[in-house]
Amino acid sequence: MTETSRGAVTGGVGDSPVRPDGTLKVTGQFAFSSDLSADGMLWGATLRSPYARARIRGIDLTAALALPGVRAVLTAADVPGAGSYGLEVADQPVLAADEVSYQGEPVAVVAAxxxxxxxxxxxxxxVDYEPLPPVTDAEAALAAGDIFRHVPVRRGDAHATAEVVVSGVYQVGMQDQAFLGPESGLAMPTVDGGVDLYIATQWLHVDQRQVASCLGLPVDRVRLYLAGVGGAFGAREDLSMQVHACLLALRTGRPVKMVYGREESFFGHVHRHPALMRYEHGADRDGRLVYVKAHIVLDGGAYASSTPAVVANAATLGVGPYEVPNVVMDAYGARTNNPPCGAMRGFGAVQTCFGYESQMDKLAAALGLDPVEIRRRNAMTTGSVMPTGQVVDGPAPVARLLELVRDRPAPLAASGDPREWPGGVANTTHGESVVRGVGYAIGIKNVCFSEGFDDYSTARVRLEMVGGEPVVLVHTAAAEVGQGLVTLQAQIARTELGVERVVVAAADTTVGSAGSSSASRQSYVTGGAVRAACQAVRDGVLARLGARAGPADGLRLAGGMVVTASGVAVADLAEVLGDDPVEETRQWRHRPTHPLDPRTGQGDAHVQYAFAAHRATVDVDVELGLVRVVEIATAQDVGKAINPQAVLGQIHGGTAQGLGLALMEELRVVDGLVRNPSFTDYLIPTILDVPPMTVDVLELADPHAPYGLRGVGEPPTISSTPAVVAAIRAATGLALSRVPVRPEYLTGAV
Structure with a gap:
């Protein structure tokens, strides 16, 4: 055969194809989980505790059952299976029975x-409650022995001394994931006595396992299908209404839909752990770190959720991307009667980055060094050893990232236009009390799950002829939560199989687990699984051809043809496939990790490390306590930009979320009670708050990862917060040891 004339396949790895869900979402036509409906559908609602802690002495359902249109009212006594669930520890009741442990805990559910x-x-x-005194102070909880996990890390000399020592106490408030699509789903009873659940989640198979356990059903009779997800950021790793909707559906024999309102959503999911951190850094006169000591307390709230893993991240990443020969680190997760906390973008690493980067600025000031220079002098590189003893064997361009943001041109001075003042045209001054500052930060984050967790993904790929052209069907259980994973799977299939038309099936539990859409892992693990399955399909096609036409060595698929490495066509795929598709399913695992030593914290706990740096420029009105972020420059190593446009989107979005933590986002909890469960009082950045961003993307391939890629989504959230606060400190000279930075911190009101 002659050289193929078919056009090259576009939309593969390295391209930025149009997202298949993009237009639908922008135009409002996309179906989110809250848009689901079914014939004969009932609606579910939840009764929640008004107390942070109370004993339940009795529940009277009479008045609720008497209301016309009510079909079921259920309490803990109606749960047929396990009464509790949880990601790592099954300690969270489906419905509270004897005692409520946080405000908003579910007590009963209704279908009507x-x-x-x-x-x-x-x-x-x-409900007859007997209020009890809540435990709301994390350090008091530790003293009482209410600890989810303690992770110590010991390296080098615990008694090392240094010429220059700085210390500080830092706090991070409780941040909410604040996704725009609240919790919702539809449960439908099935003829086999099971249930189908259409749900917005991050982890279909772990939801399935927990729901089946609570329903007392075999796992294969509980089938989950991913519904449209309106954002996640970690909060959808935990169950919310999943079991409740299924219980009501099975009790009534009818479909049941549950949709949380915004206020209920604040109570219905976990949040970012508040943190109290005590750091001590010692260095020599040249600014080289000699030791770091740290004591970190994370408030896990009432139930475990993912607190044990968050504590491990805080401990193992808590000295930052720096070479430190001597480390004494203790990280704790405390159990309190505050709202449960769990996964949120960058978990564990976000809190500690604010602590150690504040310390690096303090150390720079004590030594009279430039903030970037002191970081460069201590920057880890490939071959550096983490405090856990793990060797960083992938690219670690810490100094380079810092140099990139440092060398970006400075933004122009304010023009005098009142729209450029902090507070905008609502500012009651005329800019005379505005000062400018610049701050830097860099962070480190692990990618994928850690500590020996069996972290893998499964992909099923089928190549067939449809309407006379080859079509690839990719099926995984990986949750598309807005990050563009659907697009990425199609890009990999086009690259590996040379076929333009790729269909990505809706995620569900009829295919093997893909794990959670968290820990920046899906591109790595599900990308690896899709690639492996595609390669198996390609080998299957070539094997067929080899059986008919000799050895298939050196052949590949391109543009619907089987071609040689030089592009000479050997066969048409239509001829090879006929009416017999080629289908393969593959599991893909990254290299193994290992548990931490419980006494020393030593061990190769993480798969891969990712780094991002930020430079923030801010204007601060010191009379009004208002801050305007003028510009943010960021640099990040992504290994390989599978989808360059999506990479930029992740960096922009992650940076904005870190800016929110720096300046405005905090769920205020007083005596265990949430005071601001609404977007009126819980503020998130709008387009007016997010500044222009310049982004430098490095592509330093990780030899252990598919295509050399590195997880992208979390690192920009980690270092943007301390960079913004550092810039405010530079402008005002204030210490600012807590985030978010409130106006009263800047005006001297507190």
């Missing part, structure tokens, strides 16, 4: 013909 009827019925349930 109309959502308002369900809400009214829930309000009619009478």
């Amino acid at each position: 013909d109309h959502p308002e009827t369900a809400r009214r019925a829930a309000a009619r349930i009478v």
